Amino acid sequence: MNIVFVSGSVVGTKTRRAITELKKVWLKQDAAAQIEIIDLKALKLPFCDGRHFLDYEEDVVATLKKVVEADVVVFGTPVFQASIPGSLKNFFDLLPQDALRETVTGIVVTAGSSKHYLMAEQHLKPILSYMKAVVVSTYVYILAEDFVGNDLVKDDVDLRLARLAEDLIFTTEAKRYIQKKQEEAYGF
Template sequence: MNRVMDELRGKYPDAEARLIDLAEQHMQFADGRGYLEYEGDTGDVARALMEADAIIIGTPIFQASIPGALKNVFDLLPVNAFQDKVVGIVVTAGSPKHYLVAEQQLRPILAYMKAQVVQSYVFIEAKDVYRGELVNDDAALRIERLVEDTVTLTRAYSQMREEREAQYAF
């Protein structure tokens, strides 16, 4: 995700971006309350996601599934949390056998939450990373394309939304 942030800041310096690392947050488990009722890190993360125009989710795959921490974040939010938001996906996994986790688990959740998901997600295997650095040039190019597509789609959907809202006289 650091590579994603570097790419975003380098090509789109005017874009407001924030990296949220769930490992650094003290998150409460979702208990059915509205997201605005949570305080501390949990409330901050939920509100940041609800206020964002676009989101790029970076997640590892553990035991052939998305991590529970990520699922918990989804559980904190309302069903339509990602309506009118563009969502890109970056997945890392230890095995090429896990490439479909994003397709079969993450995409359906995002679609249910009404996200506009960027068509191509980035799948990175453990062999593509050495000592925390991305060493696969193809993966770097796919990240570059994901960032470009996310920004382009966000701008397009924003313009479409503005045109739609302009049709109403209030």
């Protein structure tokens, strides 16, 4: 299974920390999983100017292909101005429209308060749906108070991350089972 986690901010550390924690939790459930983390902070992505994604620089194309070819993609994002950060929106804009077609996707949100809990429902899920992703309904919303320094300290966060990993694994396996049955039924 090809798994990619995207840390969707160029500032701060909490989103990357949450994504790293999800990777640890996932590996407890599936030790053989190969998970790659794409941290937008570590990349020099250009602003999207409408070109086809293959027309960008080689390193940009390589990063975008990892997402396009993934079976599972988890997007981690902080809440900025009650929405996703511009760096993550730009990342989506660089991808082709159907880049996430039938890709199982999950969401991890870090935020300073609970006031924007529905941001994932109102901003991120519509983008993923437009890109034809299979979006698991469970997402994890982590508050600043769940961190001490850069460490996640609340046990319920680990439980919620474990549930997200379970849902992503189950959805991916169910999708594969359905595809196999369709291939058998139609002979291709």
